[in-house]
Amino acid sequence: MEIKGVAIDIDGTITDRKRRLNCRAVEALRKLEVPVVLATGNISCFARTAAKLIGVSDIVICENGGVVRFDYDGDDTVLGNKEKCYKALEVLREKYEVVLLDDVYRKSEVCLRRTFPKDEAEKLIARMGVKLLDSGFAYHIADAEVSKGKALRFIADRLGIDVENFLAIGDSENDIDLLEAAGVGVAVANADLKLKEIADVVTSRPNGDGVVEALEFLGLI
Numbered sequence: 001m002e003i004k005g006v007a008i009d010i011d012g013t014i015t016d017r018k019r020r021l022n023c024r025a026v027e028a029l030r031k032l033e034v035p036v037v038l039a040t041g042n043i044s045c046f047a048r049t050a051a052k053l054i055g056v057s058d059i060v061i062c063e064n065g066g067v068v069r070f071d072y073d074g075d076d077t078v079l080g081n082k083e084k085c086y087k088a089l090e091v092l093r094e095k096y097e098v099v100l101l102d103d104v105y106r107k108s109e110v111c112l113r114r115t116f117p118k119d120e121a122e123k124l125i126a127r128m129g130v131k132l133l134d135s136g137f138a139y140h141i142a143d144a145e146v147s148k149g150k151a152l153r154f155i156a157d158r159l160g161i162d163v164e165n166f167l168a169i170g171d172s173e174n175d176i177d178l179l180e181a182a183g184v185g186v187a188v189a190n191a192d193l194k195l196k197e198i199a200d201v202v203t204s205r206p207n208g209d210g211v212v213e214a215l216e217f218l219g220l221i
């Protein structure tokens with residue numbers, strides 16, 4: 001399987017628990033000769049800036065696939081329906097204290113502090129056309145029609161690269177469909193069990209050091 005592109009998560013993958021960026025992982029990503037696409041639950045202004053500072057592709061997957069950006073100075077392509085997410089938020093507000101994160105910058109989803117039990121909350125908003133994702137850093141009420149994996153297919157098509165020739169690396173449940181869409185999926189050692197179960201490779205080292213380990217193991221650096 002020839003790797004022609006890499007789609008990589010940010011928080012918990014190239015960053016640690018305190019969201020500090022792993023510089024060894026940055027150096028490794030800069031050595032790659034194929035496009036490297038950040039794929040994050042975070043907002044597009046964060047993702048585009050991170051991509052520029054790290055030195056990877058200006059193409060970024062944001063808001064768990066609800067927003068895609070192709071150019072640093074371009075516009076966002078919004079794929080998710082935020083109205084559906086707001087309706088689900090109102091249902092959760094009836095039961096929980098909710099704290100919104102970066103809502104003014106979010107175009108396709110609602111992001112919340114992890115202040116209530118996910119399994120219980122999921123039942124309250126079932127059949128509303130949304131999903132509740134736990135990235136380990138925040139909860140996301142996202143449009144059920146979007147995902148990091150669907151966004152990767154969209155980008156791969158635009159790039160003329162078969163999505164099967166992508167490597168995907170992640171750490172949590174919001175990366176499951178990203179790893180499933182790619183030809184090769186890697187979970188770093190600190191990843192959720194659910195991600196490790198569907199990964200092709202699980203690294204022995206966590207976070208950014210796991211990224212370096214995976215790229216070396218796959219012969220990409």
Ligand SMILES: O=C(O)COP(=O)(O)O
Binds near residue numbers: 012172
């Ligand atoms: O925004 C989050 O909750 C975590 O972001 P991630 O998808 O880059 O891990």
Ligand SMILES: [Mg+2]
Binds near residue numbers: 009011012013170
């Ligand atoms: Mg993550």
